[in-house]
Amino acid sequence: MDRTQFLGLPYLQAAQAQKHVTHNEALRLIDASVQLAVESRSGPAAPPSAPQEGERHIVPVAATGAWAGEDGAVATFLDGAWQFVQPAAGWMVWVGDEQRLVVHDGAGFVPAHGMRLDDLERLGVNVTADMTNRLAVAGEGSLFTHDGTGHRIAVNKAASGDTASLLLQTGYSGRAEIGLAGDDDLRVKTSADGAVWQDALVLSRDTGAARVPAGLHLGAGSSLLQHYEEGVWTPEIAGASVAGTPTYHANEGSFVRIGALVFVTANIIWTELGGLSGTANIVGLPFPCRSGTVNRAPMTTAWYNSVSMGTDTTMLGGFVEPGTSHIRLWGANQAYEGTNLFLTDAHLTETGAIHAASTYMAA
DSSP states (O other), X not given: OOBOSSSOOBOOOTTOSSHHHHHHHHHHHHHHHSSOEESOSSSOSSOOSSOOTTOEEEOOTTOOGGGTTOTTOEEEEETTEEEEEOOOTTOEEEETTTTEEEEEOSSXXXXXXXXXXXXXXXXXXXXXXXXXXXXXXXXXXXXXXXXXXXXXXXXXXXXTTSEEEEEEEETTEEEEEEEEESSSSEEXXXXXXXXXXXXXXXXXXXXXXXXXXXXXXXXTOOOEEOOEEEEEEOOEEEESSBOOOOEEEEXXXXXXXXXXXXXXXXXXXXXXXXXXXXXXXXXXXXXXXXSSGGGOEEEEEEEEEXXXXXXXXXXXXXXXXXXXXXXXXXXXXXXXXXXXXXXXXXXXXXXXXXXXXXXXXXX
């Protein structure tokens, strides 16, 4: 065997004359094959008419002229002639007119990005990656597309108290964050300075229910809706002079609050008044009423029993008294005559019932 296995470099032979010629040929082949960079791999089938010394090409398919029969070889122009080296699998070449690194796969040269790049410590595309941002990309955009039917991006964290999120920045200072930040509820957070953050939207991991902790603007107006709540409350009959300790068969109510607007219902059935005296009120509203006479909201009575208001009084009514947490009860006179009547303990029997509702503005 007179040549090396891979590059085909000629060996020096025992008692060989002019060994320097053989040695120089081997050096020239090494020089042409190591740290490969070629002008092109997709040019005309014929070699350039006026090549420069040291010019290199990957010979295209069906080459002609001096390149005939050397398809796929690396052709180097040296001392006025073309020399050829046949590449092997794994050879890497920089192609100048494509600005691309290619690799030989055993059959031909293919883009190097088709290779497996596993277990890289870090990777920067047009930017330097570091040990925190181990993958870094600088460009006008990044595209993740499907290879089949769909595409899913997963951001995983170790434990519930950790963070898995998308952070949006201005000048590398955080302005918005979407993800699982500190727990497993989905949060949308905002910041003016990257230091102080507020939750704009929170979606429960258990129920999917949404909370808007910072409030909500609806439509083009500037009013901020900051409160929504629904629940129950416990309505009771009480006297203004002596509250008393009534006994109830039922005293239950519900409420819905949207912003400052509160809608309440009350169902009260008492079996003893417990010594109450003075003006009668329904107390225990879930939110106090806003001050000012304009906020004196009427009570609508659906049904009542054992409330005696006299022969001239035919309708039980009431209003949410501004600046308080109670509904003041009154009786209305018939035929729009006379004056209305504030109810007292004198108008209530030891057993009775009131079913009512009201809508008012909370303080």
